[in-house]
Amino acid sequence: MWAIVLTSRDHEYFINLTTHEAAWEMPxxxxxxxxxxxxxxxxxxxxxxxxEDDGEEVNxxxxxxxxxxxxxxxxxxxxxxxxxxxxxxASLAEMEAHVRQQELExxxxxKHGVGNSSKRHADQMQQNGSQSDSKKKSKKVESEGELxxxxxxxxxxxxxxxVETNPFSTWEKELDQFTDDPRYVQIPTAxxxxxxxxxxxxxxxxxxxxxxxxxxxxxxxxxxxxxxxDVLGTADWRKLGSLSAYDDFSRKWKxxxxxxxxxxxxxxxAMFKEFVTRMKAAEGERKRAEKQQIQxxxxxxxxxxxxxxxxxxWRDVQRKIDRDKxxxxxxxxxxxxxxxxxxxxxxxxxKASSEAERKEIERKAREVESLRQxxxxxxxxxxxxAREVRxxxxxxKSSESVDLLKNLLVDLIKSHKxxxxxxxxxxxxxxxxxxxxxxxxxxxxxxxxxxxxxxxxRLTAWHNFINEITLIITPFEDVSEILLKDPRxxxxxxxxxxxxxxxxxxxxxxxxxxxxxxxxxxxxxxxxVRFHVKSAVGNCHVEAVEKxxxxxxxxxEWRLIGLDEVKSVLQEDKRYNDFECFPAERDRIVFSFMKxxxxxxxxxxxxxxxxxxxxxxxxxxxxx
Numbered sequence: 013m014w015a016i017v018l019t020s021r022d023h024e025y026f027i028n029l030t031t032h033e034a035a036w037e038m039p040x041x042x043x044x045x046x047x048x049x050x051x052x053x054x055x056x057x058x059x060x061x062x063x064e065d066d067g068e069e070v071n072x073x074x075x076x077x078x079x080x081x082x083x084x085x086x087x088x089x090x091x092x093x094x095x096x097x098x099x100x101x102a103s104l105a106e107m108e109a110h111v112r113q114q115e116l117e118x119x120x121x122x123k124h125g126v127g128n129s130s131k132r133h134a135d136q137m138q139q140n141g142s143q144s145d146s147k148k149k150s151k152k153v154e155s156e157g158e159l160x161x162x163x164x165x166x167x168x169x170x171x172x173x174x175v176e177t178n179p180f181s182t183w184e185k186e187l188d189q190f191t192d193d194p195r196y197v198q199i200p201t202a203x204x205x206x207x208x209x210x211x212x213x214x215x216x217x218x219x220x221x222x223x224x225x226x227x228x229x230x231x232x233x234x235x236x237x238x239x240x241x242d243v244l245g246t247a248d249w250r251k252l253g254s255l256s257a258y259d260d261f262s263r264k265w266k267x268x269x270x271x272x273x274x275x276x277x278x279x280x281x282a283m284f285k286e287f288v289t290r291m292k293a294a295e296g297e298r299k300r301a302e303k304q305q306i307q308x309x310x311x312x313x314x315x316x317x318x319x320x321x322x323x324x325x326w327r328d329v330q331r332k333i334d335r336d337k338x339x340x341x342x343x344x345x346x347x348x349x350x351x352x353x354x355x356x357x358x359x360x361x362x363k364a365s366s367e368a369e370r371k372e373i374e375r376k377a378r379e380v381e382s383l384r385q386x387x388x389x390x391x392x393x394x395x396x397x398a399r400e401v402r403x404x405x406x407x408x409k410s411s412e413s414v415d416l417l418k419n420l421l422v423d424l425i426k427s428h429k430x431x432x433x434x435x436x437x438x439x440x441x442x443x444x445x446x447x448x449x450x451x452x453x454x455x456x457x458x459x460x461x462x463x464x465x466x467x468x469x470r471l472t473a474w475h476n477f478i479n480e481i482t483l484i485i486t487p488f489e490d491v492s493e494i495l496l497k498d499p500r501x502x503x504x505x506x507x508x509x510x511x512x513x514x515x516x517x518x519x520x521x522x523x524x525x526x527x528x529x530x531x532x533x534x535x536x537x538x539x540x541v542r543f544h545v546k547s548a549v550g551n552c553h554v555e556a557v558e559k560x561x562x563x564x565x566x567x568x569e570w571r572l573i574g575l576d577e578v579k580s581v582l583q584e585d586k587r588y589n590d591f592e593c594f595p596a597e598r599d600r601i602v603f604s605f606m607k608x609x610x611x612x613x614x615x616x617x618x619x620x621x622x623x624x625x626x627x628x629x630x631x632x633x634x635x636x
Contacts, residue, residue: 014042029159164198165208171195172212179216183209232273233283239270240287252288307351309338314355322360322373326352353380413448414458420444421462428467429505432459470503475519477501484524485593488516527590531598534587535605541578545606548572549613569610578602 015027026042027034038046159167175189183206190196199205243265244252251257258281265271274280314320317332326349333339342348360373420442425435432455439445450458477500482491495501495512506512535541548569556564582588582602591598 014039159198164195167195168199168205168208169212172209177209177212177216179213179220181213235270235273236280236283237287239265239268239273240284244287244291247291252284252291257288258284306338306341310342310348310351311355311358313338314352320356320359322356324356353384409449413450414454416444417448417450417455417458418462420448421459425459425462426466427505428463428470430463432456435459467504470500471515474500474504474515478516478519479523482520483593484520484527484590486520488513524594527587528597528601530587531591531601532605534582534585535602538582538585540581541606542609544578545569545573545609546613549610563614573606575602578606 015029016024017027018024025034025036026039028039171190171193175193177186177189186209196205199208244261252261261284262271262277262280271280274283313333313336314329317329320329329352330348339348342351357373357377360377361370420439424439424442448455477498478491478495481494492509492513495516496509501512504512504515506515551572552564552569556562556568579602588598
């Protein structure tokens with residue numbers, strides 16, 4: 013069934029009360045029905061133009077009135093069109109529509125020569141009017157009963173707008189203005205009406221405030237604040253609170269005149285931070301209001317359950333309300349139970365008839381709360397203890413799994429070039445593999461560690477073999493046959509001789525660098541070399557003083573230094589002999605070290621040099 017809805021701004025739209033389909037244009041089935049009615053009635057679509065001609069004779073065979081009336085009734089039975097009004101003058105509009113319909117029928121009777129008396133016509137109008145009124149009233153109630161909550165709320169808001177409700181007044185003061193309006197009765201409960209009234213007042217007051225603010229002359233700060241509200245009003249304050257938020261904001265809007273109305277960037281940044289703080293506070297207030305609303309709705313749900321008292325158990329009450337959305341909107345079971353206990357406490361306080369009973373109830377409530385807190389503490393301790401136990405068990409199992417996997421790899425994996433993907437099927441044949449509780453990443457890491465250790469051990473053994481049969485300068489071609497026949501070489505699993513030659517050259521280079529560094533360490537640690545050089549420097553300085561010179565000539569110390577004697581002493585050290593393959597380089601390193609040592613001894617003041625000079629001059633040196 014279709015209905016025509018007239019809004020408060022004199023706009024009409026069509027709504028199907030069965031399917032809730034709405035449209036601004038007249039639906040096709042309604043347009044077809046109206047066209048058939050008007051075509052069968054024999055007048056133009058303009059209902060205001062009624063031809064009244066008493067003297068005109070009409071042919072009985074054209075447009076008989078009885079067939080027209082029957083056709084009109086049949087069409088009405090097939091599809092009924094009901095007009096639903098949203099103003100308080102609904103009954104007046106119904107009467108006007110009824111009178112217009114009777115005038116149309118009266119015009120048809122005159123046109124077709126049907127002579128009815130005025131009394132009969134009045135009786136028929138009265139009878140039809142009463143039937144039409146009763147029928148329309150029933151259809152109006154039926155249509156109103158099928159309206160959705162959103163439609164009822166929209167009608168209620170339109171009613172408040174029409175009566176020009178003061179948004180700054182109270183519910184009690186404004187109630188008398190619209191209690192007789194049928195749209196007021198559409199809202200089922202008084203609490204819901206009051207909530208809709210408060211929502212209307214809040215939105216209307218905000219609209220008025222916004223209009224006043226727009227009309228007032230704003231200061232630069234007010235303009236900047238309004239600018240922040242416009243561009244950042246829907247943003248997340250958490251993102252705006254980051255360090256780079258203001259820089260991004262200023263980079264984006266730096267050319268906007270509302271941004272440059274504040275010339276000092278420090279003031280803009282301060283106002284930006286103030287805006288973020290205000291947004292944070294507003295969100296906190298909104299969350300608190302939502303939480304309070306959820307709590308109130310839950311209390312209302314509990315009040316609707318019969319038989320709840322101080323002896324009621326939450327387990328029993330929960331079964332009665334667990335399908336209600338006001339129950340499911342609370343996130344955790346613990347919060348629901350806490351709100352239930354709070355509800356019992358409030359209900360008991362409301363029902364208390366004396367101060368003594370109230371105190372007793374409060375005491376019992378404190379005892380129950382204390383017991384609940386102790387139970388909660390014990391529960392948390394048990395939970396933490398169980399978590400620690402599970403963690404210890406996991407660590408223990410993980411450690412056992414690691415050891416088990418290492419033993420399994422030692423027993424089964426002998427090649428350092430295999431991978432876990434290739435070996436997992438082979439490892440799974442061992443019963444110990446099923447007992448390993450490790451992730452795939454941990455398995456991969458331990459497997460790689462095992463193969464790396466295998467290769468390092470085999471490479472070390474091969475290096476020792478090279479040390480036994482070669483010198484640092486021995487080329488690979490001279491020892492390739494010996495190396496290839498040795499099992500220590502085959503364990504390296506080299507795919508070609510070039511790969512083996514590369515490993516050999518890398519080790520010989522490493523071997524040379526190691527021998528060079530060990531020779532330098534040998535020279536630094538040899539005390540004879542250092543003593544021999546210092547003595548030569550001191551004696552040379554004494555000779556220069558005796559000759560009346562301030563200091564000895566550069567290089568005069570080499571006369572007193574015996575290189576052969578130094579080399580003979582160094583030959584007793586293995587690190588010196590390991591570098592014998594490069595005799596010229598070894599002599600250069602020794603000479604360079606002794607030259608550096610001579611320069612250090614020349615620069616000493618108050619040390620060995622001065623002591624030697626004092627002794628040779630016949631002086632006395634005190635030892636501390």
